[in-house]
Amino acid sequence: MNRRTLLTLTGLAVLAEAAQAQTPPAAPLKRDLFLAQAPVEKALELVMRGFGEGNYLIPNTVFGLVTATVSQGTFEQALTQLCQSNRPVLEWKREDGIVEIAPKADSKLPVPNLALLYQQARLPIVGGTVCRMSGCVLGEKVAFAILELGAPPNSEVRVVEQGKPVSVRGERYVVAKISEKELVLARDKTPLKIPLAPLVPKPTR
Numbered sequence: 258m259n260r261r262t263l264l265t266l267t268g269l270a271v272l273a274e275a276a277q278a279q280t281p282p283a284a285p286l287k288r289d290l291f292l293a294q295a296p297v298e299k300a301l302e303l304v305m306r307g308f309g310e311g312n313y314l315i316p317n318t319v320f321g322l323v324t325a326t327v328s329q330g331t332f333e334q335a336l337t338q339l340c341q342s343n344r345p346v347l348e349w350k351r352e353d354g355i356v357e358i359a360p361k362a363d364s365k366l367p368v369p370n371l372a373l374l375y376q377q378a379r380l381p382i383v384g385g386t387v388c389r390m391s392g393c394v395l396g397e398k399v400a401f402a403i404l405e406l407g408a409p410p411n412s413e414v415r416v417v418e419q420g421k422p423v424s425v426r427g428e429r430y431v432v433a434k435i436s437e438k439e440l441v442l443a444r445d446k447t448p449l450k451i452p453l454a455p456l457v458p459k460p461t462r
Contacts, residue, residue, distance in 0.1 A: 285332070288327075295403050299415075300392055303392055303403055304332070304336055304339060306401050321347075325339055336356070344367065346366055347361060375456075391403045391453070402435045419434065438452065
């Protein structure tokens with residue numbers, strides 16, 4: 258290899274390194290999160306799917322109902338807010354590429370009586386079906402929601418995605434729209450508009 262060729266290759270390598278150094282890192286995904294006394298297991302699934310996190314572990318010791326709001330938060334911010342808002346409080350870590358959730362061992366905050374909350378539940382009735390949206394995560398091109406059908410603790414709970422089909426009591430719908438206020442299921446000309454609603458409404462004066 259002559260001297261001119263060596264200089265040319267060296268120059269190309271320097272240019273490549275400079276181009277890489279000038280390329281800014283990709284901006285983290287940001288999402289809006291709304292939870293209204295949502296079952297925490299499904300709330301965690303909601304956040305994972307909303308941010309495209311496929312590797313996570315939720316043990317059966319995780320339980321509770323969680324209410325939280327995050328505006329344009331990163332995955333870390335949304336998950337931390339969710340964990341801190343749950344009762345019992347949760348904690349999370351990422352190990353070997355897997356997000357692991359667990360109850361916080363030293364939490365002394367009171368844990369609500371879920372059985373009593375279920376007895377006090379006052380859920381909307383839409384199209385003759387007891388149902389509610391208990392949470393959603395919204396991004397620029399993605400939207401997921403927690404759909405609950407029936408009265409707890411025996412309700413059917415699932416995470417649904419905007420634009421995808423869903424079955425409700427044997428009828429096929431399409432998730433037409435998800436917003437911070439409602440979930441719209443479309444079928445012919447009879448859409449179901451299911452509101453974001455807590456399990457137990459706040460008392461009005």
